Amino acid sequence: MELCTKGSLDGRSCEVPAIPLADKEEILLQIARGIAFLHRNHIVHRDLATRNVLMASLNPPVVKLTDFGYARVLQPDDGTNFTVSSVGPIR
Numbered sequence: 001m002e003l004c005t006k007g008s009l010d011g012r013s014c015e016v017p018a019i020p021l022a023d024k025e026e027i028l029l030q031i032a033r034g035i036a037f038l039h040r041n042h043i044v045h046r047d048l049a050t051r052n053v054l055m056a057s058l059n060p061p062v063v064k065l066t067d068f069g070y071a072r073v074l075q076p077d078d079g080t081n082f083t084v085s086s087v088g089p090i091r
Contacts, residue, residue, distance in 0.1 A: 023061050030063040038065075046070040 056062040
């Protein structure tokens with residue numbers, strides 16, 4: 001079995017190298033920091049899933065959160081609990 005390289009996923013079997021534990025921890029930490037940043041800015045993502053987390057780099061790990069189609073901006077705290085959105089997901 002060969003290692004997967006760019007352009008080698010053409011139906012052949014290939015081996016995906018394991019991600020070290022320290023890198024996994026860094027990836028999770030960056031996801032948590034991204035969500036915390038959104039919440040500090042009164043934004044709720046509402047569709048956090050692996051398909052919406054992109055790796056910009058693996059060495060060192062750089063994570064980007066994507067797909068804000070379901071995201072909502074929270075209204076100022078006036079006793080109500082609703083969100084406002086002018087955009088929905090793109091089909």
